[in-house]
Amino acid sequence: MKIAVVGTGHVGLVVGTGLAENGHYVKCMDIDEAKIAMLQAGEMPIYEPGLEELVVRNMEEERLKFTTALDEAVKDVLLIFICVGTPPLPDGGADTSQVFSVVDAIGKAIDGYRIVVNKSTCPVGSTEEIRDRLAESTSQSFDVVVNPEFLRQGSAVDDFMRPDRIVVGCDDVRVEEIMKELYAPFLRTGKPLLLMSIRSAEMAKYAVNAMLATRISFMNEMATLCEAYGADIGEVREGVAADSRIGPAYLFPGIGFGGSCLPKDVVACAKMAEARGLDTHIMKAVSAVNREQQQRFIETILAHYGERIKGKRIAVWGASFKPKTDDLRDGPALHVIDALLEAGAAITVYDPVADRNLAHVYGDRITVVPKNYAALQEADGLVITTEWNEFRRPDYERMGDLMREKVIFDGRNLYTASVLEKAGFRYFSVGRPSV
Ligand SMILES: NC(=O)c1ccc[n+]([C@@H]2O[C@H](COP(=O)([O-])OP(=O)(O)OC[C@H]3O[C@@H](n4cnc5c(N)ncnc54)[C@H](O)[C@@H]3O)[C@@H](O)[C@H]2O)c1
Known part of the structure; x- marks a missing residue:
């Protein structure tokens, strides 16, 4: 499948690389120009065991690309993963502003049907807000899925490649099937993909x-x-x-x-x-x-x-x-x-x-x-x-x-x-x- 990953930090880089390693074509996007320049040069912006080798290999095999241009990242893809930060607000609540600014930009950029998959940890109810915001900014059809990430830094590659389970929140059976197909190579060990609301x-x-x-x-x-x-x-x-x-x-x-x-x-x-x-x-x-x-x-x-x-x-x-x-x-x-x-x-x-x-x-x-x-x-x-x-x-x-x-x-x-x-x-x- 063709996939865009928006936000190439600790989660996005591992997710994008792991998906590419399993045969998908992935474009990782970030607004941090220095980070993308490093990655384009084959250098790692973070230390994570086993990551560099996978990044370099998948870049060489042209399944993994890095860009600062959102329009370019989301062009011709089926799935767009959101992996930006949700840091704490001064009162401790989750600051979802990075997620919503990405959602607005996606709405303006897409020129056809897309499935938007949110991996950023957001308060309950946020996915519905994402759907509403997208509907305001695009006339294209889309679906929104939530797919929380459970990887642990320090063993992130292994956790993503061999997860205990994959959780997908979705309310459309056709999209469920696409998510199952996407993750099938990760579940060869018999671990479950849990579909829920x-x-x-x-x-x-x-x-x-x-x-x-x-x-x-x-x-x-x-x-x-x-x-x-x-x-x-x-x-x-x-x-x-x-x-x-x-x-x-x-x-x-x-x-x-x-x-x-x-x-x-x-x-x-x-x-x-x-x-x-x-x-x-x-x-x-x-x-x-x-x-x-x-x-x-x-x-x-x-x-x-x-x-x-x-x-x-x-x-x-x-x-x-x-x-x-x-x-x-x-x-x-x-x-x-x-x-x-x-x-x-x-x-x-x-x-x-x-x-x-x-x-x-x-x-x-x-x-x-x-x-x-x-x-x-x-x-x-x-x-x-x-x-x-x-x-x-x-x-x-x-x-x-x-x-x-x-x-x-x-x-x-x-x-x-x-x-x-x-x-x-x-x-x-x-x-x-x-x-
Ligand atoms: N770090 C973990 O172990 C972990 C595990 C599971 C879930 N999560 C969740 O995943 C999300 C991401 O966490 P992280 O640790 O990868 O954060 P991070 O800070 O490492 O990475 C976020 C990236 O998003 C980029 N970004 C911000 N605004 C952007 C925009 N408008 N367009 C494109 N890129 C943009 C930043 O430049 C940064 O590179 C958070 O919600 C976090 O709670 C993190």
């Missing part, structure tokens, strides 16, 4: 993110209780995860969830409730626990140093909001770095792939180093904010030799307290006894 599909996206965030905040609250009562959240987690009614996913305590989706979608869900005069007690609590969790970790660090924090050099391992991505958006690491800078500490960060984004956010306010041990040189402490695999088995002796003060604040519970105690470190982690 448009409003249910919109709600399903929020429900999934709200559930994932709830599991994380729940475990973080349990971790706080463990600290108060001398239990170990790692052991407690094993007891919980082994229960087949619960399962092991998304039960790791830490310094809270971040990224461009979970925090904003939980708040947007609460805002949707408010708009109908309802109260979402769980969503509000999930966000509050998340904020408190990050704050408690920061306070642990500040309490350790007290007045001595000014001028201390603190090493930070990991800056991205999760491993295997260079995305810093709303990441716990940024909150920690900001708080330590404000307290007067000097910060040296090592992250395997986020240097470009760190330079963009902090400029010369922090030092960024290319190797993890280099960050420890003369450091008065190490803060671990992202659980990159390469941090899991460090050489403690080498670390101790480099550091001025042997103290680790581990926001991801990577190490065993007794081992660090033996190596002469003070060690703070989450929901476990400190040594």
